[in-house]
Structures are given as structure tokens and as C-alpha cells.
Amino acid sequence: MIGQFILRIVIWFLLTANLSITNIIIGVSISLLMPYYRSEAIQFKDVIYGIKKIIVAVPQAYIEAIEMICQPHKHEEVIMEKAKNRRSAALVFLDIFLITFTPKTVVLRHQEDDWYVVHHVVRRIQRRRNS
Template identity: 40%
Template sequence: MRRLLPLLLTIAFRLAVWCLLTADLSHLNLLIGLVVALLLPRARSRPLPLRELLRALGRSLLAVPQAYLEALRLMVGREPVEAEISEATTDGTIPLLVFLDVFRITLTPFTIVLGLEDGGRRYRIHALKPGHRHGGQTP
């Protein structure tokens, strides 16, 4: 059971990503997505800690509505301001967790992971943030 649950969660996440990318919830599309999720190769790594996997999945799923909110803020806000920020990584030795981190970050509009810093413990991120309204000029 300990090995089956992470596998089922991985397949469910792949199917959810498929549905988000295709924007189609028809029975045929769900069947195609399930087949693709089953046929995609899985990385062989040390066993996934269930708590970390669930936390990463939750953060990735919450990134979707957050991305829409940020896109809306960028559309109605002033000129965007460039920023280079950093964010702590999860367990960098498990490829699935690294993928979920990078997926969550790059799903946000105008945000991309540039690389790792601090010995691989932090992501270096380039982001465009909505500008502030200060007399029509951005800071």
C-alpha cells in the first residue's frame, strides 16, 4: 500500500495536468489522458516521502488559481517591474519534487526559474511583478 499510493497520486497528477492543458473533460479525452499518464516513464529514485509529495501536489494545484489572479493583476496594473527573487527548494534529490517546484513557479505568468543558488538549496527566479501606482510612474 505504501508503494501504491504515491503511484496513484502521480498518475492522478499527470491526468490533472493533462486536463488543464487540453481544457477538455470529455470521456475520450480523460481516457487518452489516463493512457498517456500510464505510459509516461516514471523516474526511479529513492522512495517518495508521502508528506512532501502531498505538500508539493497541493502547492502545484493552488498555483493554478494564483496564476490567474496574478495575470489579472498584471493586466489591470501599471507597467510591470522586473525582480530577481529566490525561493527555497524542496528535496532536490527527488526528481518529481523538483519538477513540481519548477512547474509551480513557471506556471505563474512572467516567472521563470533561472537556476539554483546557495549550493542547490534555493531557486533563482526571474519575475515580472505588477508595478505600483505612484503618480503614473513605476518605482
């Protein structure tokens, strides 16, 4: 329960970028009023995997932002990305957050069969070969 509260309040501060007393009160209120879920057992290897993805995502987000400033990306594509099977709700959230964290991508939908529908912004449309 405490972990969920900390996660919610951190996300609130990241989204609002405001540490005023009023915003802190609103964030704490929302975090406490939201329903808590019972978390499934998360394996240690999944936590390490998540930390590695976070370490990679931060510099990738800066690189993509600079690319988009220097070379405008005018084309879009929607693709399906496969998620690992049988993931807990927390790890699905982490996947979606990390995909959406980078400036060129956003998750449109998570399907029950462990697929993410992802919107990409690209410099040019890449043609795929049928193999």
C-alpha cells in the first residue's frame, strides 16, 4: 500500500511539475482516494529487468527529443509490440510508461493477449519486406 502511494504521488509530481503546497495536498488527496489493488508476487528478475529498461529509456528519450528538434518527423505508423507473457499489472504499467516516456512513441491500447498497439512518429515511412 505504501509503495502504491509513493508511485502515485511521484507520477503526480512528474505530470504536474509543481511542488507548491496546494499541489502537494491535491496529489496526496488523489493518491489516497484512488482504490488500491492487491499486487501479485513480483519476481526479483522482473524488478532488475524493469530497472535496466528505465536506465536505457532516459537517455533514449533525450536522444529522440534532439532528433525530432533537428530533423522533423512527419510520418506516423501504428504497430503491434509483443509483451512478455503473464506479466503482473505493475509490470504492464511499467512497460506502457516506458514506451510512452520516449517522445516518438505512445501506447494506444494494451490487448489482453499481451500485445501493445503503439503509435510511432518516424522521419519517413519505412517499407517492410515480407519474408
